[in-house]
Amino acid sequence: MKVECKPSKVVTFERLNFNETNRILYHMEVSLEGTDIRYEPGDSIGIYPVNDPVQVAMIIEVLDVDPQTEITVKQSEEKLSFEKFLLSRVNLSRCTRELVTLVQQNVKDPINKEKLTHILDPEYGLLYEEIYDSYHVWDFLVEFLDKDLPIQEFCDTFLELLPRYYSCASTMNVVGDQVDLLVGLDVYISGKYQRKGICSYYLAELLKAYEDEIDIFHLPAPHFKLPEDTSTPIIMIGPGTGLAPFRGFLQERQYQEESSKNWLIFGDRHEEHNFYYKDYILNLVENEILKFDAAWSRDQDHKVYVQDIMRNYSEEVWKWLEEGAHLYVCGDAERMAKHVKKALLEIIQTHGKMSSKDAKNHLKAMRLSKRFQQDVY
Ligand SMILES: Cc1cc2nc3c(=O)[nH]c(=O)nc-3n(C[C@H](O)[C@H](O)[C@H](O)COP(=O)(O)OP(=O)(O)OC[C@H]3O[C@@H](n4cnc5c(N)ncnc54)[C@H](O)[C@@H]3O)c2cc1C
Numbered sequence: 417m418k419v420e421c422k423p424s425k426v427v428t429f430e431r432l433n434f435n436e437t438n439r440i441l442y443h444m445e446v447s448l449e450g451t452d453i454r455y456e457p458g459d460s461i462g463i464y465p466v467n468d469p470v471q472v473a474m475i476i477e478v479l480d481v482d483p484q485t486e487i488t489v490k491q492s493e494e495k496l497s498f499e500k501f502l503l504s505r506v507n508l509s510r511c512t513r514e515l516v517t518l519v520q521q522n523v524k525d526p527i528n529k530e531k532l533t534h535i536l537d538p539e540y541g542l543l544y545e546e547i548y549d550s551y552h553v554w555d556f557l558v559e560f561l562d563k564d565l566p567i568q569e570f571c572d573t574f575l576e577l578l579p580r581y582y583s584c585a586s587t588m589n590v591v592g593d594q595v596d597l598l599v600g601l602d603v604y605i606s607g608k609y610q611r612k613g614i615c616s617y618y619l620a621e622l623l624k625a626y627e628d629e630i631d632i633f634h635l636p637a638p639h640f641k642l643p644e645d646t647s648t649p650i651i652m653i654g655p656g657t658g659l660a661p662f663r664g665f666l667q668e669r670q671y672q673e674e675s676s677k678n679w680l681i682f683g684d685r686h687e688e689h690n691f692y693y694k695d696y697i698l699n700l701v702e703n704e705i706l707k708f709d710a711a712w713s714r715d716q717d718h719k720v721y722v723q724d725i726m727r728n729y730s731e732e733v734w735k736w737l738e739e740g741a742h743l744y745v746c747g748d749a750e751r752m753a754k755h756v757k758k759a760l761l762e763i764i765q766t767h768g769k770m771s772s773k774d775a776k777n778h779l780k781a782m783r784l785s786k787r788f789q790q791d792v793y
């Protein structure tokens with residue numbers, strides 16, 4: 417069910433890197449005027465995307481249905497045109513088992529029918545998962561469908577189009593009724609095609625068609641907050657889009673007059689192209705508000721990542737932790753966050769002269785006392 421949203425205007429939308437087409441980051445500023453959204457640094461903003469109209473038109477063409485046909489949304493009983501339903505309510509990048517079953521029941525071609533029967537048979541193990549991971553709805557229909565589908569039944573097979581979250585890269589104490597976001601265009605290969613992430617493509621390419629208006633809501637993050645005591649040092653580890661909340665943290669720490677030491681460990685591909693918010697960061701360094709280190713992963717013949725910087729400065733990381741620093745990690749959950757945690761455990765073990773078990777307990781205690789906080793995705 418859709419969370420209650422506020423219509424908001426994107427007032428600034430700026431591309432930050434120009435060397436690649438497959439991994440573009442954008443700085444967005446969204447006006448919160450007329451909304452009651454009051455966020456804190458560390459929180460996120462939920463955005464409901466709209467699907468690519470070209471994809472929608474292609475699906476309508478394959479099905480050969482009048483786009484204005486009225487359908488009922490299964491979850492809410494709401495009546496909508498088929499076109500609007502495809503644009504705004506369902507995930508067109510995943511083929512559910514129900515969709516594969518419906519096509520299997522309706523397909524005429526005996527070879528495709530048998531193929532789909534195998535795919536749906538649990539005895540054949542991973543075959544359905546392969547469909548899930550290599551097809552979007554349009555290319556699945558093109559490959560397998562040769563007959564009309566009952567449209568309401570087709571509509572009932574979809575996954576809901578869920579909101580995506582973006583970390584607040586600002587504080588209201590500095591930017592007022594506005595939130596800044598750092599959005600990475602998600603490009604990936606699945607099956608035979610290069611694809612673009614639903615929401616990041618919507619933000620990057622489709623906003624103009626909606627007069628820069630987006631549907632947003634506030635997602636508080638009680639697990640990812642600056643220390644209440646402004647004299648507490650902080651270490652922020654955020655490669656890629658993981659940088660976003662730390663821009664908000666830094667704005668807030670600058671706003672707090674008596675705030676303590678700040679250390680940002682950032683990582684991205686190339687210093688020349690991917691040093692986002694460079695002037696802002698270098699200005700903080702110049703004014704001795706920030707200690708800054710970066711891992712430029714592709715500027716030399718071997719990879720350098722944020723966890724390598726942590727290891728290089730392990731003694732200093734430990735010293736800051738001993739001074740009571742809170743350590744924050746934001747960004748990729750699947751690999752980066754695990755490797756950063758491993759490096760942190762090594763630092764605790766080595767400099768704290770602890771066994772592996774004691775180091776793990778130490779990190780657990782840090783987590784429970786909010787001195788180790790993560791917002792990873
Ligand atoms: C709390 C939180 C904060 C976040 N903050 C930020 C932020 O500040 N900036 C930011 O850029 N992002 C942030 N994210 C991530 C963001 O919410 C989105 O997940 C991201 O933008 C991708 O969404 P999308 O709709 O563009 O891609 P989606 O369409 O959701 O695709 C995402 C991934 O799913 C996989 N996928 C989808 N369909 C298929 C398929 N058929 N076959 C194979 N693989 C498939 C691909 O790997 C693809 O890369 C945050 C996430 C969370 C939870």
Ligand SMILES: NC(=O)c1ccc[n+]([C@@H]2O[C@H](COP(=O)([O-])OP(=O)(O)OC[C@H]3O[C@@H](n4cnc5c(N)ncnc54)[C@H](OP(=O)(O)O)[C@@H]3O)[C@@H](O)[C@H]2O)c1
Pocket residue numbers: 600602655656657658683684685711712713714719721722723747748749750751752753755793
């Ligand atoms: N599931 C995955 O495999 C995967 C991987 C990356 C990103 N993502 C997702 O892609 C989205 C955007 O990512 P992003 O643009 O924020 O940044 P990103 O793709 O994570 O890249 C940022 C920096 O992190 C480096 N990096 C790669 N692997 C790392 C590791 N194991 N440990 C530490 N650093 C590592 C990258 O180096 P190199 O690129 O030079 O290796 C790059 O310099 C996020 O939603 C993220 O979750 C998923």
